[in-house]
Amino acid sequence: MQIILPDRSTRQLDCGPLPIEEILHRFGINPVSIIVTRNGRLVPETACAEEGDEIRIIRVAHGG
Template identity: 40%
Template sequence: MKVRLSPDRIEDVAVASATVEDVLLMLGINPIEVIVSRNGALIPEDTMVGGADELRVVRFVHGG
């Protein structure tokens, strides 16, 4: 499964099936601080993802 963290950073995450929350935690991301879409559609953190899904993570928390 591909996880796009920014325009120039894509991670390959090898899971057959996991929640969005689990995937974020695997990547060291606090689910409170991001919004996730799958194949272009917004999804909540308890959604099961995996396989050929493509996730996009929008991080909205910045410093300062």
């Protein structure tokens, strides 16, 4: 699956189905500070992601 990080860089993750929260932990991201889309739709971080998905992580905590 493809992960789009808050800085817009992308990563490929080859793994079986897993909760998005687990993916966030792998990238050291606190779920409280972000929201997530799966294939363009907003989903809770407890939703699952699997091969072929595009997961986009949007940071909500923003300075300024």
